[in-house]
Amino acid sequence: MIRIDDASDPRLSDYRDLTDVALRRVVEPAGGLYIAESAKVIARAHAAGHRARSFLVQEKWLPDVTGLAGDAPVFVVSDEVAEQVTGYAVHRGALAAMHRPAAAPVSDIVAGARLVLVLEDIVDHTNVGAIMRNCAALGADAVLVTPRCADPLYRRSVRVSMGTVFQVPWSRMPDLAEGGAEALKHLGFRIAAFGFRDGAITLDQLSVQRVDKLAIVFGTEGHGLSARSMDLADDVVTIPMRGGVDSLNVASASAVALWELRDR
DSSP states (O other): OEEOOOTTOGGGGGGTTTTOHHHHHHHHHHHTEEEEESHHHHHHHHHTTOOEEEEEEEGGGHHHHGGGOTTSOEEEEOHHHHHHHHSSOOTTOEEEEEEOOOOOOHHHHTTTOSEEEEEOSOOOHHHHHHHHHHHHHHTOSEEEEOTTSOOTTSHHHHHHTTTGGGTSOEEEOOOGGGTHHHHHHHTTOEEEEESOOTTOEEHHHHHTSOOSSEEEEEOBTTTBSOHHHHHHSSEEEEOOOOTTOOOOOHHHHHHHHHHHTTTO
């Protein structure tokens, strides 16, 4: 346990300026780190076998993390120093710089899976975190994310997921048009792409199909799935709506789809 009163102390560099998304995209992957925020999330990361490099903790939160620290240093700071370092008010009182585990091959992630969710180019970290929580709660067996998709281990994604990102097996995959669709079909998955297209089936029609292995695909927030991805899918699927509404937020749509497909 190391008390630090100076926000410029170099030992706190992993936590500096966490509001700067561009900086975190450089530092986290290149340094092999991600930031876990709150004692609950840190505990879930610890339970998943992830190893902490250090902790940044406000005094009153020490009892919640001391059993998780192992040999990692625990930097104890005031509320003011925590805010000066991170750039925001750290209301949850505890942060941990965690070593990022090596990504598992897609074939290992989906081994034995019957329902897989694929995220194509979803760029909002909040949506990614919410989708991860949906998957944990509603029974998806695995999640695959394309190269341009936001990082599920980014601090906001982890926080919004409430740490459930550590429960759901996930990995990166190529774009569907760059071999991803072919790989999924080779592994025995039928691909259902959620989007708008003439001839699309409805979600309830999909749910009554008897398919051993199903991959459901959701696209980016602004434009949805690419036309090429829909071309490569076995089915294009829509969620019927009322009130003149044509679409849902992607995280909400994933929850509806997972609920409907839960007993498939």
